Amino acid sequence: MTRRRWALVLLGVALAGWIIGGEWVSIHTGVAEDHFLDALLGLSFLGAGVAVLDRRPGNVIGPLMIGYAVISFFGNWGNLPVPLLPTLGLVSGWLGTPLLAHIVLAYPDGHLRTTFERAVLSAAYATALGASVVFALTWAPRSFGCPYGSWCPWTPSPFPSQAASDVARWIGDHAGIVLGPLFLAAIGLRWRRASRAERRSLTPLWVAVAMLAVVYVIESVASRDPQVDPFAHLLFELGIFLQISIPIVFAWGLVSSRLARSAVGDLVVELERPLPRGGLGSALSRALGDPSLQVAYAIQGESRWVSAEGTPVSLPADNAGRGPRRVTVVEEDGEPVAALIHDPALDAGLVRAAGAAAGMAIANERLRAEVHAQLEEVRASRGRIVEAGDRERRRVERNLHDGAQQRLVTLSMELGMIRDRAGGCTPADLAGDLDEAIGELLGAIGDLRQLARGIHPAILTTEGLGAALESLAARCPVPVAVCCQAGSCAAAAEVTAYFVVAEGLANIAKHAYATRATVTVTQHGAGIRVEVADDGAGGVRTDTGSGLRGLADRVAAIGGTFGIHSTPGRGTRLIAELPGDAR
Numbered sequence: 001m002t003r004r005r006w007a008l009v010l011l012g013v014a015l016a017g018w019i020i021g022g023e024w025v026s027i028h029t030g031v032a033e034d035h036f037l038d039a040l041l042g043l044s045f046l047g048a049g050v051a052v053l054d055r056r057p058g059n060v061i062g063p064l065m066i067g068y069a070v071i072s073f074f075g076n077w078g079n080l081p082v083p084l085l086p087t088l089g090l091v092s093g094w095l096g097t098p099l100l101a102h103i104v105l106a107y108p109d110g111h112l113r114t115t116f117e118r119a120v121l122s123a124a125y126a127t128a129l130g131a132s133v134v135f136a137l138t139w140a141p142r143s144f145g146c147p148y149g150s151w152c153p154w155t156p157s158p159f160p161s162q163a164a165s166d167v168a169r170w171i172g173d174h175a176g177i178v179l180g181p182l183f184l185a186a187i188g189l190r191w192r193r194a195s196r197a198e199r200r201s202l203t204p205l206w207v208a209v210a211m212l213a214v215v216y217v218i219e220s221v222a223s224r225d226p227q228v229d230p231f232a233h234l235l236f237e238l239g240i241f242l243q244i245s246i247p248i249v250f251a252w253g254l255v256s257s258r259l260a261r262s263a264v265g266d267l268v269v270e271l272e273r274p275l276p277r278g279g280l281g282s283a284l285s286r287a288l289g290d291p292s293l294q295v296a297y298a299i300q301g302e303s304r305w306v307s308a309e310g311t312p313v314s315l316p317a318d319n320a321g322r323g324p325r326r327v328t329v330v331e332e333d334g335e336p337v338a339a340l341i342h343d344p345a346l347d348a349g350l351v352r353a354a355g356a357a358a359g360m361a362i363a364n365e366r367l368r369a370e371v372h373a374q375l376e377e378v379r380a381s382r383g384r385i386v387e388a389g390d391r392e393r394r395r396v397e398r399n400l401h402d403g404a405q406q407r408l409v410t411l412s413m414e415l416g417m418i419r420d421r422a423g424g425c426t427p428a429d430l431a432g433d434l435d436e437a438i439g440e441l442l443g444a445i446g447d448l449r450q451l452a453r454g455i456h457p458a459i460l461t462t463e464g465l466g467a468a469l470e471s472l473a474a475r476c477p478v479p480v481a482v483c484c485q486a487g488s489c490a491a492a493a494e495v496t497a498y499f500v501v502a503e504g505l506a507n508i509a510k511h512a513y514a515t516r517a518t519v520t521v522t523q524h525g526a527g528i529r530v531e532v533a534d535d536g537a538g539g540v541r542t543d544t545g546s547g548l549r550g551l552a553d554r555v556a557a558i559g560g561t562f563g564i565h566s567t568p569g570r571g572t573r574l575i576a577e578l579p580g581d582a583r
Helices: 003-028 035-055 061-072 085-106 114-140 162-174 176-194 196-221 231-259 262-270 279-288 348-357 359-425 428-455 456-462 463-475 491-512 546-557
Strands: 296-297 328-333 335-342 481-484 517-524 527-534 562-568 574-576
Touching: 003 035, 003 061, 035 061, 035 296, 061 085, 061 348, 061 456, 085 176, 085 196, 085 231, 114 162, 176 196, 176 574, 196 231, 196 279, 231 562, 279 348, 279 359, 279 517, 296 359, 328 348, 328 359, 335 348, 348 359, 456 481, 456 491, 463 481, 463 491, 463 517, 481 562, 491 517, 491 527, 491 546, 491 574, 546 562, 546 574
Parallel strands: 481 517
Antiparallel strands: 296 335, 328 335, 517 527, 527 574, 562 574
């Protein structure tokens, strides 16, 4: 046994002697009370407090429980004619109440969570300490007339005042009238904010504590003399039973958390079988009893986290373990491998044990998640390349329209004006040359417009997808029926739909020997579905031309799907399904 545990054993023995000795004093001085229950109360808090110091040394609840056990027995020792002990015995109940409230509000991790809880607890401590100090400084039975006659055990007071001591005693005895409802409100608010796992672990404690608070409130307004109020003794006994339940519930929490570690063994057995993608998170969730548990995987060499599917994950702020979610990082050779995002009510040691047991599976899942993340990044980069290409197309189209095309139009107009001014003075051959130059210039303008339209369709930006498809159909030598029933969607999807139709109609005009064609655009979930069909020769394959392969790449780049159904002699159908959230 370690030196620290020896120290805890000695502490436990010494304080057990304090409790048993105090009860012995009560018995031999003739105090009428249930000595067995009284001793059981003190020993239960002492035992639970020592257990918490041993198992959870950083938890403030251990010292609070031991402090409550010690303070509660000042009243027993106060029956001895020793200076100060009788006064401390009178105020011990006041000082123990805020410790009990602190234990409950800080359960199970030792932290207060809200400003309201801190305010209620501060009021309880201030009331108890203030009343105790005033009472100790002003309570002077030797000056007022000692109730025990010549034997008066109380130490002389430096500021004797019957009125002040009576006020202090009244405040100490009746503070529960105000603080009890506030304490119940703090418990109710915490229950409202608690998660399912936290409520499951806190329910037994809060039921007992809520009943205890009600008993304290009743005691504050009832008489403490059994001769005056026959229910006073019953309330006192009930209060002791409820107080004993608090360390029992806490001890059960320690035991159940250790029993829960058997689930880690079940997890190891489950991980011996192959798991589907994302199945590790479900296995850990079942083992820890937290349906909300999430697993995030670290990307090697990068300070980012991803899910099993490779999508980015942001770790929540932990707030020193007091936030709505807690993060437990699983490491391998000192490097983070995964992060378990779980309910803060889960035992931290249990979560770490589960993470260690699943270490190999986590490492394998992290590698798969890293591959998926790289694929997602490739898809995103393809989308960004397509988007950048579309932006460049729009820029070139604007430059051609606003620059070279306008200059050529201006030049053709100037040539026409020169020819008109020359009139009949112009030799016939020069006039013919001017007409020919103007014709060639108008042809160049037409070709430039066709080039600009192929780079980026301005009509798509100004009038929408339906009008742009009608424009394509009008220029096709094969009769084309257009039906566009889709609403607006992402710009990248509309541009891709335009080029799918443009390539499809171009192939129909050149190779299909078709007599008619149809273009249909419909809503497909949040995106759109584009179909180009003809009644031509069919037999088209994607590996026969770079145009169709380019279309397939472009559709895939924005996360869509592209397919061709082409049977020889029965026509061809190009089908593209484009997502609504395309870049």
